[in-house]
Structure formats: structure tokens, C-alpha cells
Amino acid sequence: MFKLIGVLIISYFIFFGIASATEISLGEAKSNLCANCHGLDGNSVFPLNPNLAGQNAEYIVSQLKAFKSGRRKNSTMETISASLSNDEMIALATYYSTQAPNIIKGDPLLLEKGKVRYSLCWSCHGDNGEGPGSYPRLAGQHSQYTVLQLMNFKNNFRINPVMNVIVAELNNDDMEALGAYIATLNPQKGFINLGNNSAW
Ligand code: HEC
Numbered sequence: 001m002f003k004l005i006g007v008l009i010i011s012y013f014i015f016f017g018i019a020s021a022t023e024i025s026l027g028e029a030k031s032n033l034c035a036n037c038h039g040l041d042g043n044s045v046f047p048l049n050p051n052l053a054g055q056n057a058e059y060i061v062s063q064l065k066a067f068k069s070g071r072r073k074n075s076t077m078e079t080i081s082a083s084l085s086n087d088e089m090i091a092l093a094t095y096y097s098t099q100a101p102n103i104i105k106g107d108p109l110l111l112e113k114g115k116v117r118y119s120l121c122w123s124c125h126g127d128n129g130e131g132p133g134s135y136p137r138l139a140g141q142h143s144q145y146t147v148l149q150l151m152n153f154k155n156n157f158r159i160n161p162v163m164n165v166i167v168a169e170l171n172n173d174d175m176e177a178l179g180a181y182i183a184t185l186n187p188q189k190g191f192i193n194l195g196n197n198s199a200w
Pocket residue numbers: 030031033034035036037038048049050052055060061063064073074076077080092136148
């Protein structure tokens with residue numbers, strides 16, 4: 001049984017490793033379209049532009065598709081995603097997911113409150129904000145971007161049946177505190193950097 005699990009895990013990494021080597025370089029080449037706003041390596045310097053470095057690949061693809069279909073609204077991202085094919089989205093997502101995220105510092109005064117409110121979030125986004133697969137990684141995200149998205153969910157400007165319900169019970173202070181707490185969660189914990197690991 002353990003042997004079988006071992007073989008499955010190793011095959012997963014071999015497959016994923018080969019698949020991503022080509023995709024990472026394709027994605028890197030394409031990422032010059034994105035660098036002005038999301039940073040050269042996906043660590044954005046603008047607090048309302050999300051960091052993409054270390055973000056889960058599956059989640060990045062889902063959001064690019066949501067912008068392209070108009071399900072998620074943002075005029076810039078709607079235009080940009082309209083020019084991307086599915087393969088380009090996968091390549092970009094693979095590239096960004098393997099870039100090392102920076103560690104951001106938050107406002108210490110808000111952290112304690114944010115930590116308490118985060119008890120509403122960890123079941124989906126993970127103890128450390130790492131978010132499995134199709135769920136977004138929150139750890140290390142700019143607090144202003146996180147607050148903006150929580151408000152977007154609250155106003156039903158951004159639609160997700162789960163998040164629209166969760167934020168209903170948060171007030172502005174809760175959102176500020178959560179944004180600060182989430183920004184300081186270590187984004188490198190649980191982060192797999194396939195790009196720099198030559199064994200894969
Ligand atoms: C002119 C600035 C600009 C450019 C260029 C740009 N983006 Fe964005 N992007 C944004 C902004 C602003 C948002 C936040 C939208 C919102 O508030 O919902 C965003 C959001 C995103 C998101 C959602 C992230 C999340 O955490 O939900 C993804 C994924 C993304 N961009 C990928 C890309 C990719 C890939 C490119 C290049 C092909 C790109 N962007 C180019 C400004 C830009």
C-alpha cells in the first residue's frame with residue numbers, strides 16, 4: 001500500500017515536472033504583457049494589483065477564464081485575458097505559480113483581531129493561507145487588494161456563492177484586520193518551487 005502511494009507520488013512529480021519545464025519558459029516569455037502591473041516575477045509593487053508569484057496555477061487559470069467570459073469584472077483584465085488562449089493561460093499560470101513570493105509585513109495592531117477572524121477562513125484557504133489547488137493562496141497578498149476583494153464579494157460585484165455568503169458577516173474593521181493578518185502569513189510555507197529544482 002505504502003509502495004503504491006510512493007509510486008503515485010513520484011509519477012505525479014515526474015509528470016508535473018516535465019509538463020511544467022516547457023510551460024514555465026512559455027509563460028515567462030508571455031509574462032512581459034503582465035509585468036508592468038504584476039511585477040517582473042509576479043510580486044507586484046502596487047497594493048491594488050495582486051501578487052501572482054506563488055499563486056496556485058489552477059486558481060490563476062480559473063480567474064483568467066472568469067475575466068475572459070466577463071464573469072469576473074475588471075476592464076483591464078477583461079481586455080488582457082481576451083487575447084490569451086487556454087494554452088497561454090496554463091503556461092502563464094505555471095510560470096507564476098513557480099515564482100518565489102515576497103514576504104510582506106502588515107500592521108501589527110490589526111493582526112490579533114485578524115487572526116481571530118481567520119477562524120472563518122482556514123477550512124478552505126488553509127491554516128497558513130496556502131489554499132489548496134483551485135482555491136486562491138491568500139498568504140502574503142497585499143492587504144489593500146484583499147480588502148478590495150472582500151468588499152467586491154460583499155457588494156456582489158464579484159460572484160462566488162461561497163465567498164458571497166462568508167463575507168456577509170464581516171464589517172469594514174473585520175476586513176481591514178483580515179487583510180493585515182493574511183498579508184503577514186508566510187507565503188513561502190508550503191510553496192513548491194518546481195522551476196529551480198533540477199531533479200524535476
Ligand atoms: C494594466 C495593469 C494590468 C496588466 C497589464 C495585467 N493585469 Fe492582471 N490584474 C490587474 C488588476 C488591477 C487586477 C485586480 C482586478 C480586481 O480588482 O479584481 C488583476 C488581477 C489579475 C488576476 C487575478 C488574481 C487573483 O488573485 O485573483 C490574475 C490571475 C491576473 N491579473 C493575471 C494577469 C496576467 C497573466 C497578465 C498578463 C497576461 C495580467 N494580469 C496583466 C492589472 C493588470
